[in-house]
Amino acid sequence: MVTTTYQVQGMTCGHCVSAVSAEVGAIQGVSDVRVDLATGQVTVTSDKPLDTASVRAAVDEAGYDLVGE
Template sequence: MTTTEYQVTGMTCGHCEMSIREEVAEVAGVDDIQVSHQTGRLVVSGADAIDDEAVLAAVAEAGYSAVRV
């Protein structure tokens, strides 16, 4: 299992979390998503390495910006 963590800016509520979760869930290879507006963290897990650019693009599609930590 590969786990990658991102810092997301702009999240303020549970709806923000849901928007990000829905977009990132469509990225190939993603098996688990943990996102918290309180910490600004997004943790993505999958059996194999997950494409960072695809995750960042999904976060952007949801209307937020992120960087890998």
């Protein structure tokens, strides 16, 4: 298992957390997504390292921005 933390910008409420969790959680191989609204950190556990472009696309689909990477 691999755990990676990403910084997401633009989340302001519980709906934001749900949207990001659902989109990132749908990436193949992802087993857990934890979103900290206060810090904007999204911690993803997966069976192998994730392609950052896939995570960026999922976060974008949810309506938010992946910072850095």
